[in-house]
Amino acid sequence: MIRATLTHPTHFFKYYTVEVAKIVLSTGRVRWSSPALFNDPFDCYFSLEPKFDLAACRDEHRDRFLDVIFQEQQPAFVSENPLVPQIRQLREMARTKSRSEMGTKFDVVYPNIVQGIEALSRQEREVWERQSRDYRLLCVCEIKDNLLLWSHYTACHTGVAFQFECIEDLDVPLLAALPVIYADDAPGMADKDEIIEYSLGLRGMEPPPPNLWIRLVTTKARCWEYEKEWRVIMKRRDYDNDGYEDCKFSPQEISKVFFGCRIRERDKDDILRLLTGQFGHVEVYQAKQNPKMYRLDFERVR
Numbered sequence: 001m002i003r004a005t006l007t008h009p010t011h012f013f014k015y016y017t018v019e020v021a022k023i024v025l026s027t028g029r030v031r032w033s034s035p036a037l038f039n040d041p042f043d044c045y046f047s048l049e050p051k052f053d054l055a056a057c058r059d060e061h062r063d064r065f066l067d068v069i070f071q072e073q074q075p076a077f078v079s080e081n082p083l084v085p086q087i088r089q090l091r092e093m094a095r096t097k098s099r100s101e102m103g104t105k106f107d108v109v110y111p112n113i114v115q116g117i118e119a120l121s122r123q124e125r126e127v128w129e130r131q132s133r134d135y136r137l138l139c140v141c142e143i144k145d146n147l148l149l150w151s152h153y154t155a156c157h158t159g160v161a162f163q164f165e166c167i168e169d170l171d172v173p174l175l176a177a178l179p180v181i182y183a184d185d186a187p188g189m190a191d192k193d194e195i196i197e198y199s200l201g202l203r204g205m206e207p208p209p210p211n212l213w214i215r216l217v218t219t220k221a222r223c224w225e226y227e228k229e230w231r232v233i234m235k236r237r238d239y240d241n242d243g244y245e246d247c248k249f250s251p252q253e254i255s256k257v258f259f260g261c262r263i264r265e266r267d268k269d270d271i272l273r274l275l276t277g278q279f280g281h282v283e284v285y286q287a288k289q290n291p292k293m294y295r296l297d298f299e300r301v302r
Contacts, residue, residue, distance in 0.1 A: 008177055011165045011255065012140035012230060015153035018267040021160045021257075025274040028251065032136035032234065034243040035217060040224070052192045054114045061113075061196050062106045068200050069094045069102060077201045084201040113199055128216065134236045135217055136245050138173060140164065142228040144258055145296045149227060150287075154260050157287070160271065163256035170250050177230040178214065182222045187215040251278040258298060261287040272302070 016024065024030055068075050069091045077084045094102050141149065150157045166174045190198070197203040218231055237245065257275065259268055275282050284302035 008175075008179070008230065009142055009166070011163050012142065012174055012177065013144045013161050013163055014140050015149050015159065015161045017153075017155045017159040018263065018271070021162070022270060022274065024162070025271065025279060027246070028278075029246040029248055030138065032138045032232075032245045032247055034236075035132055035135060035137065037243050040220070054117060054195075057192060057196075058107070058110055061110070061199070062103055064196055065106050065200060066099055066103055068202070070099060075200075075202060078204045080204045081198065081201045083199060087201040117195055117199070128213070131213065132216070136234050136236055137217060138177075138232040138234075138247075140174065140177065140230050140232075142230065145287075145298075146226060146228075147294065147296070150260060150296070157260035157262040158264065158267070159260050160263070161258040161260075162254050163258070164249075164253050165255050167250070167252060170252065172250065172253055173232045173234070173247075174253075177232050178218050180224075180227070180229040180231060181215070181219045182225040183219055184222055187212065187219050252281070254279060254282055256283045256285060258285045258287055259301075261289050261296060275302075 014030070068087065075087075077087065090102070090105075097105075143149070144161050144163065150159075150161075154160065164172075164174055166172060166177075168175065194203065214233065217233055220229070257271065259271075272284065275284065283300060285298040286301050287296045287298055290297050
């Protein structure tokens, strides 16, 4: 499991339909899902393409190329870079050529450079698509009173929300929760300067840093920002089901249950019957529509 290294809330909330809430309480398990099962196709988006127009930066790329091949001192080449021998050959050629002539040669080969960079991006995307199948995520949020969350995840306020505690003595998974980052652009593999330097032999193309994979599974489109979501990340185990794993949790982790403002009485009764024994400590609240404002109020009923 990937551990968090930052301060996070002491508890989180998870919204459920009544049917799923009953399963959680009766089995003592919560579902960790593969990103492939998420409702947003842009969630954990497999976009590792450069976040700039390669063709549009040709002039800048050409200027830096010419600086390298006409540089008097030996450039600080990275020996592991497979393009270094070609750059060395071009430096030899430049001994008898003008800057203008070498610039023209660069323009001729630039489409091949672009194709090479795009091929590298496709390769990394394929690696990520394979690796992403092995991730299992537990998604929670910071808030219990967001009207959209109640509408989306509890079947229009007919379900419930659970409050899960981050209990250090039990070393619960939620202690490793990471906040979701909301952005306009999907995470990228490398920036413009890094790619240009790689094409000139001045840097290696190291494997994507470990935090790139974390950023891919904790970054969502900005329109989801209202969710204030956090995620716990673990690797798939050999015995899990196709795309998900139902994991045991400690009964002490659930401290409160909130009924939706439209929950049916018989569903409340069913859940209250499940909130006995090992769940007898759980506080229960009923959501009510505020008569004056667009908000929910919560009244303790147990």
